Amino acid sequence: MTVIDKFFILFIDLIIMIFSILLVGIYSGLLDLSYLTNLVQGYSQGIEGIVVGVVLFLISVRVLQLFFRRKKVKQTVITTNQLGNINITLEAINDLVQDIVRKETSVKDVNSRIKVREDGVHIYLNLIVGIKSSIPELSERIQKLLKVKVTESTGVDISKVEIMIKEINKEARMRVE
Incomplete structure (x- = not known):
């Protein structure tokens, strides 16, 4: 959703709020209906009312489009074989990567991102x-393992595996009392 779409939704919401306050005020007797009708009749043949009406109509059409449009398909990687194309979402590859890395006993937590570049994934x-x-050994083992396992499982060429060690976690020591 773009910034303009969010603005339209906010604008429509404010208009609905104003109309609801007016309705409550009129039906509760707090607002005088004759005052509002005189206010509206003063602008009964002005171009301003037509412009406001058209703008509100166009905004409402756009808001309806937002609610009824189809969701975009998440970015996919395509591999081809003799029978046709195979689409694999980046989310599916990311899940596979996280499962492989979590099996390493030295890894306590993992966050990963997958990007498609010209030279591969x-x-x-x-x-x-x-x-x-041992961070160098662990990193090299994970890089090689991911390249082999992900390519084996998906057929996607893994061209780069970058690792950032975010934290070295001290293992909890048991206290004897």
């Missing part, structure tokens, strides 16, 4: 690892 990992892990 790039995987970006943010890891929290245990204090006892």
Whole structure:
């Protein structure tokens, strides 16, 4: 949803709020209906009313479009075989990556992003690892493992695996009392 769409929704919401307050005021007797009719009749043949009406109509049409449009398909990676194309969402690849990385005993937590570039698919990992892990060995093992397993499972060429060690987590020590 764009900024203009959000503005339209806000504008329509404000108009509905004003009309609801007017309705409550009129039906509760707090507002005098004759005052409002005189106010509206003063502008009964002005161009301003037509412009406001057309603008409100166009905004309402746009708001209806927002509610009835189809959701975009998330970005996919396409592989081709003899029988046709295979579409794999980046979310599916991301889930696979996280499952593979979480099986590593030294990894305490993982966040990942997948991006499609001209030279292939790039995987970006943010890891929290245990204090006892050898970060260079762990990183190299994860990079190789992801390249092999993701390519094997999806047929997608993994060209880059970048790893950021976000935190080295101290393992909880048990206290004996």
